[in-house]
Amino acid sequence: MNTQKISFEYCAPQTLQIKLSGDWRISAGFPEASQVIGQFELHKEVTRLEFEASRLEKWDSGFMSFLFHLSRECEDRGILFDRRGLPDGVRKFLDIALKVVEADTVLPRPSESLLERIGGKAIEVTGSIRSLLDFMGEIAVGFWRMLRGKSYFRRDEFLYILQTCSVGALPLVSLISILVGVILAFIGAIQLQLFGAQIFIADIVGIAMVRVMGAVMAGILMAGRTGASFAAELGIMQVNEEIDALKTLGISPVEFLVIPRLLALVVMMPLLTLYADFMGILGGFVVSAGVLGLNPAEYWNHTQSAVKISNLWVGLIHGFVFGIIIAVAGCLRGIGCGRSAAAVGEATTAAVVEAVTWIVIATAIITFICQVLRV
Amino acid sequence: MEKKLLPVIEARELSLNYDDYMVMRGLNFRVNKGDIFIVMGGSGCGKSTILKALIGLKEPDAGTVLYDGKDFWADLVLQNQIMRGIGVLYQSGALWSSFTLGENVALPLQLYSELSSLQIREIVELKLALVGLAGYADFYPAEISGGMRKRAGLARAIALDPEIIFFDEPSAGLDPVSARLLDELILQIRDVLGATIVVVTHELPSIFVVGNNSIFLDAQAKTMIAEGNPRDLLAHSSDPRVVRFLTRGERQVAAK
Numbered sequence: 001m002n003t004q005k006i007s008f009e010y011c012a013p014q015t016l017q018i019k020l021s022g023d024w025r026i027s028a029g030f031p032e033a034s035q036v037i038g039q040f041e042l043h044k045e046v047t048r049l050e051f052e053a054s055r056l057e058k059w060d061s062g063f064m065s066f067l068f069h070l071s072r073e074c075e076d077r078g079i080l081f082d083r084r085g086l087p088d089g090v091r092k093f094l095d096i097a098l099k100v101v102e103a104d105t106v107l108p109r110p111s112e113s114l115l116e117r118i119g120g121k122a123i124e125v126t127g128s129i130r131s132l133l134d135f136m137g138e139i140a141v142g143f144w145r146m147l148r149g150k151s152y153f154r155r156d157e158f159l160y161i162l163q164t165c166s167v168g169a170l171p172l173v174s175l176i177s178i179l180v181g182v183i184l185a186f187i188g189a190i191q192l193q194l195f196g197a198q199i200f201i202a203d204i205v206g207i208a209m210v211r212v213m214g215a216v217m218a219g220i221l222m223a224g225r226t227g228a229s230f231a232a233e234l235g236i237m238q239v240n241e242e243i244d245a246l247k248t249l250g251i252s253p254v255e256f257l258v259i260p261r262l263l264a265l266v267v268m269m270p271l272l273t274l275y276a277d278f279m280g281i282l283g284g285f286v287v288s289a290g291v292l293g294l295n296p297a298e299y300w301n302h303t304q305s306a307v308k309i310s311n312l313w314v315g316l317i318h319g320f321v322f323g324i325i326i327a328v329a330g331c332l333r334g335i336g337c338g339r340s341a342a343a344v345g346e347a348t349t350a351a352v353v354e355a356v357t358w359i360v361i362a363t364a365i366i367t368f369i370c371q372v373l374r375v
Numbered sequence: 376m377e378k379k380l381l382p383v384i385e386a387r388e389l390s391l392n393y394d395d396y397m398v399m400r401g402l403n404f405r406v407n408k409g410d411i412f413i414v415m416g417g418s419g420c421g422k423s424t425i426l427k428a429l430i431g432l433k434e435p436d437a438g439t440v441l442y443d444g445k446d447f448w449a450d451l452v453l454q455n456q457i458m459r460g461i462g463v464l465y466q467s468g469a470l471w472s473s474f475t476l477g478e479n480v481a482l483p484l485q486l487y488s489e490l491s492s493l494q495i496r497e498i499v500e501l502k503l504a505l506v507g508l509a510g511y512a513d514f515y516p517a518e519i520s521g522g523m524r525k526r527a528g529l530a531r532a533i534a535l536d537p538e539i540i541f542f543d544e545p546s547a548g549l550d551p552v553s554a555r556l557l558d559e560l561i562l563q564i565r566d567v568l569g570a571t572i573v574v575v576t577h578e579l580p581s582i583f584v585v586g587n588n589s590i591f592l593d594a595q596a597k598t599m600i601a602e603g604n605p606r607d608l609l610a611h612s613s614d615p616r617v618v619r620f621l622t623r624g625e626r627q628v629a630a631k
Contacts, residue, residue, distance in 0.1 A: 033509050
């Protein structure tokens with residue numbers, strides 16, 4: 001029983017003696033320090049705390065935590081904590097635990113008011129806009145130097161990146177695009193069947209896929225796949241000091257790491273968009289001909305007449321812009337990554353979230369512009 | 376031909392902060408040609424931060440770094456030019472992981488020399504052999520041990536025969552034999568290339584084996600509290616913090 005392990009005695013004026021006995025290990029359980037503090041409350045005249053530990057059998061850090069708490073409490077209340085009655089080992093342990101932390105070694109962490117936090121956030125946002133502009137500027141300079149043959153460009157590396165963000169992405173892009181085509185066809189069918197105009201499913205699927213859905217689907221997939229991998233790869237290079245090693249050699253990380261990736265995505269995204277368009281139309285075709293019973297030849301003719309070359313251009317422009325967005329978000333986050341494993345995770349998440357957000361915003365802007373230009 | 380910069384580094388009243396947190400202030404030291412200069416002090420005292428200010432990765436908040444009398448942080452073009460004359464061995468080796476060891480060592484040569492690819496390959500072989508990695512040119516960094524990675528990093532650092540080489544915690548994470556091997560390499564490279572060497576470390580064996588000049592940093596004082604040959608400091612220093620560090624706490628002297 002815990003109560004038997006501790007008893008109190010007021011043996012001298014203003015002195016509280018704690019008698020300790022039995023097993024005080026974590027596994028055996030022990031009384032709370034609040035029992036002693038309760039005594040302090042009852043007997044406010046106490047100015048000295050003593051221990052009598054002749055019947056104390058076993059102890060571990062559980063006992064130490066009890067004493068640690070008590071000694072802090074005594075310090076706060078101005079009560080003398082007399083440790084002479086404690087066993088030798090306990091006294092040594094307590095010395096180490098109570099060693100005063102030298103104030104200068106603890107970094108100051110000032111608490112911030114709400115206003116300061118809002119201000120801090122605003123400064124952070126302007127800082128990130130500035131770093132984005134800096135980054136875009138560096139990319140422009142890098143491209144200019146590349147065009148003049150002045151920057152270092154490793155062809156094999158570029159081809160490797162090109163491969164990973166093209167052929168490697170095809171299975172996923174195929175699956176998602178076909179399914180989007182299927183969904184569009186089914187949704188179209190629900191309404192158009194009411195008017196006996198199912199054949200216009202071909203127009204809906206064709207225009208929607210080619211104009212925007214192919215590019216958006218490819219964009220979102222590539223943001224999750226390639227954008228995340230750019231951020232993680234460059235982030236780990238930052239952690240491993242590989243980017244520092246480039247800088248001290250006078251090599252711009254933007255020229256060396258970002259431009260090949262940006263170029264690869266800018267080349268591949270329009271092509272992937274075309275591929276996604278085709279796959280989406282295929283999905284719609286399969287549903288229309290196979291499930292909804294439309295004439296395949298008629299469906300194909302309708303698609304051809306509905307999808308104009310201008311639609312194709314709009315889709316390709318989407319793809320091109322998304323390529324820039326994904327590469328810039330991934331690389332910016334990767335290069336700006338902190339030097340820990342957690343920072344790499346944050347950089348990767350931020351890269352994907354930002355890329356997807358900007359893809360949607362860019363789609364809205366392009367759609368609006370097309371509306372104004374009547375394209 | 377462009378005049379080569381003299382490898383003498385001087386720090387004047389250097390102060391370094393991280394945001395609002397002051398790391399170091401009022402540093403004044405000079406690295407002479409041919410020195411193996413040790414920047415030492417306990418963990419977290421700002422050794423690596425000083426290194427960053429010396430190799431162009433962190434701009435000082437006050438004071439100047441001079442290379443051969445020229446202000447390193449005043450002019451980016453000059454800074455780039457100076458940086459081509461220095462090599463850095465990072466704590467982790469910092470090899471580019473998508474490159475083989477050969478490609479890692481070759482990159483500086485491809486960028487800053489007009490040599491043919493055959494000549495570059497020969498230099499790469501030589502530099503790898505110099506650090507005991509002959510025949511490893513086609514290995515990727517992930518395929519070799521930590522000690523080998525550091526040596527490969529050293530081969531890359533000396534690819535262009537720099538006049539100054541910086542080492543960031545060279546023996547960190549190495550077994551005593553590998554650490555000793557690296558110390559010997561540092562001495563050999565100083566002798567073979569005639570380079571000036573700056574080593575940031577807190578490893579006592581390395582400090583006494585390689586160093587002929589040093590500064591001692593203290594985290595509490597936030598500046599350097601001693602300078603000179605580490606062996607002289609051990610023999611004559613009266614500063615209890617320095618003596619405690621250099622004797623691993625075995626010898627204490629009373630504070631004045």
